[in-house]
Amino acid sequence: MTAATARPTGAPTPIPGLPATARFEPNLMRRKLNGTIFYGLCLAAVGLTMLTLVILLVDVVSRGAPMLRPEFLTGVPSRFPERAGILPAIVGSLEMGLLVAAFTFPTGVAAAVFLEEYARDSWWNRALRTNIANLAGVPSIIYGIFGLALFVRALGLGFTLLAGALTMSLLILPVVIIASMEAIRAVPDSQREAAYALGATRWQVASGAVLPTAAPGILTGIILAMARAIGEAAPLILVGAVVFVTYLPSPIEGGYTVLPIQIFQWASRPQEGFQMISASAIIVLLAVLFVLNAVALVLRARLARHIAW
């Protein structure tokens, strides 16, 4: 297997005096030059990717900054772009983030503890893991279709923030489970064995020895998952994040909107004014995500310092 995959794939250059199958290139200067060119290409690829990020941020900020006034943050959507605000969307996004965290945190951590600390190596438990990995690859809009059928129609929640948050939770749950499993797996067995040696039961080991050590890793994963839930829009279109909301959303009744949906609605309009406030809303969304990512980074750094076995 190794020999087959590691076989050189490049076409050999025929060299006079050597058999046609020889893969030796005698000109060392040229070989080194090839290497330098290739290194340059690698640098260029990284540079181009970074440049795209910079252009995107500069473009969005320069477009959206002029309209980003206090009234924009505290106002409600309007038919006139210069009077429109995003307070309902900000509140909707925050409620969405908190509800999703409230649903996925206990479920995700519990599932991860079960799969890492309790589950034996049976076909059923392997299937559970494979299933979670596959769920993480299902397109988000499919979750929207499922949420529409289950939460909105079958359970009769209607087009509410609660139905949206439950749909989003199903989408985020595999991410939370996988991140928590990785954090739990990183806890050394010596921790568990020490606790067992003191006579702890299985749950006492999991809750008292494993989870506290894995906590920073789990929290990082949950914060990043929350960031994803706040930035995601596709499934919410199906479960009815409403077009025009001029009031603050309540979880269980009436329409709601969130930042990415509000951005989508404004960006879909041809008028220049709406494109501009769409960019302003993007700045707000990116700022929220930036804060969440910064918190996750700090936690990750603390985790790295923490583990010094």
Add this chain to the structure above:
Amino acid sequence: MTDGSSKRLRQPKSPMSPQSPFRRRRSRTERIIEAFLALAALVGVVTTVGIIVVLVVETVQFFSRVSPVEYLTGTEWSALIQPNKWGVIPLVVSTLMIATIALAIGIPLGLLAAIYLAEYASTRTRTAVKPLLELIAGIPTIVLGFFAINFLAPNILKPLVPGVGTFSALAAGIVVGILVTPLIASLSEDAMRAVPRSLREGAFAMGATKFEVVRRVVLPAALSGIMASVILAMSRAVGETMAVVLAAGTAPILTFDPRESVQTMTAFIVQISLGDTPADSIQFKALFAVGATLFLITLGLNLLSNWFVARFRNVYE
């Protein structure tokens, strides 16, 4: 995404493991807690089964009104304008065209970035560059869609490519390419870093240059992992919604010209759910049929990617 979770389960090593003769009978509380934990792990299964049931039930209803042959082989799609035409090929072709453009951008950029990070960059550079790549991966896709119609199409594409409009498969493909580049980069980097050092050292000892080691030893050895990352990126591109809805437009025509505005499968689903189509209408059933088609395509790609990952693991673990 798939890494780690499909790894072999760790054998319990503790003295309290089920095989251990020292294990005492667990108390009632312990068993109740374990049942709750197992219940949480079951949510994933319920979700999978639920998704499949919903898609199958509604798709069967759709096919009771539209023949599956017409759906799978028809080359015209007209859901909102009479007479309705239900040939899914235009939606599938536009989806695959955008995914192909995305990969044409994402594979070279992502792979070269991965090679740089895994083989050339110092630890310091890597710790600086990796978070930036993750930052790109964390940008909401709606922002990329906005970028496509407000910057990419008018400022870059229109001057360079004659005949391209505000909405085009090309612009959508490029922003989806930006989206999948970090995915390919980070998964391929993992694959290359998993290649044993001894292989590289063996090649260096034979007098190979750094580039030769990368091209003839590291890349072939990491090929399975790289393939897995590319297929996963393809699956992401096929299922991508918000960027594509904004950038590609909503014209369900069969074309292979990337300058045209097209409608992907995801864009159709969005279009129907944004309108006020009644829930029992044929259009709404079509939404589920297209959803099922999308689900099957991405599932196939994900399984293929898992297969490559498993192959890769067999070699080095």
